Amino acid sequence: MKGPKLKIVPVDFDEAKAFVRKLHRHHVPPVGHKFSLGVADEHMTIRGVAIIGRPVSRNLDDGWTLEVTRVATDGCKNACSALYSAAWRTARGMGYQKLITYTLPEEGGASLRGSGWMVVGQTQGGSWSRTGRPRIDKHPLQEKLRWEVKL
Numbered sequence: 001m002k003g004p005k006l007k008i009v010p011v012d013f014d015e016a017k018a019f020v021r022k023l024h025r026h027h028v029p030p031v032g033h034k035f036s037l038g039v040a041d042e043h044m045t046i047r048g049v050a051i052i053g054r055p056v057s058r059n060l061d062d063g064w065t066l067e068v069t070r071v072a073t074d075g076c077k078n079a080c081s082a083l084y085s086a087a088w089r090t091a092r093g094m095g096y097q098k099l100i101t102y103t104l105p106e107e108g109g110a111s112l113r114g115s116g117w118m119v120v121g122q123t124q125g126g127s128w129s130r131t132g133r134p135r136i137d138k139h140p141l142q143e144k145l146r147w148e149v150k151l
Contacts, residue, residue: 003077004041008086011038016049016070023072034066035090039073039082048073050083052091055100066091068101080111088115088149098150105145112147121146 011019016036021028033053038046051070055061068087073079084101091099102123103109109119123144 004047006039006041006047006076006078006082007044008082009038009040009044009046011036011046011049013051015046016051019046019049020051020070020072023074027070033069034094037083037086037090039076039079039086041076047076048079048083050087052087052099060100064097066096066099068099071101081114084111084115084117092151098148100146100148102144102146105143109145109147115149117147117149119145120148 013033013036016033016038019038033051035052037050037052039048040046049070049072050068052066053069055065055067056069060067068084071080071083073083088099101112101117103112109117123146
């Protein structure tokens with residue numbers, strides 16, 4: 001069965017954060033971004049958003065890499081794939097050479113694979129909190145898969 005006809009649309013950061021706050025399964029909205037995208041159906045109803053920013057890990061923040069920090073949809077068929085593909089086209093158009101994101105092991109990754117992304121590693125998991133910079137963890141602390149797409 002075919003899903004709705006989808007179109008990539010601009011969304012401002014506040015709108016993207018509100019969508020994430022409402023529909024993301026395990027994350028709160030990020031603090032900042034480089035850009036955000038939406039995907040709308042034929043009635044121009046937003047069905048999903050992607051928020052793209054600098055890599056969360058300082059070790060990966062080389063000036064040529066961005067990270068998809070959040071994707072949230074209402075379950076609309078093909079919305080995730082459309083957002084991941086559009087995020088890469090946009091980042092590449094801005095001059096970036098690589099785009100990364102992370103998923104939990106139980107998340108299948110079909111949208112990423114369908115958009116040309118590849119698993120390139122697995123994190124150790126754990127907290128970002130450190131003695132010199134304590135943080136309150138509001139996200140899953142388990143291992144995650146790192147995906148990337150690059151030139």
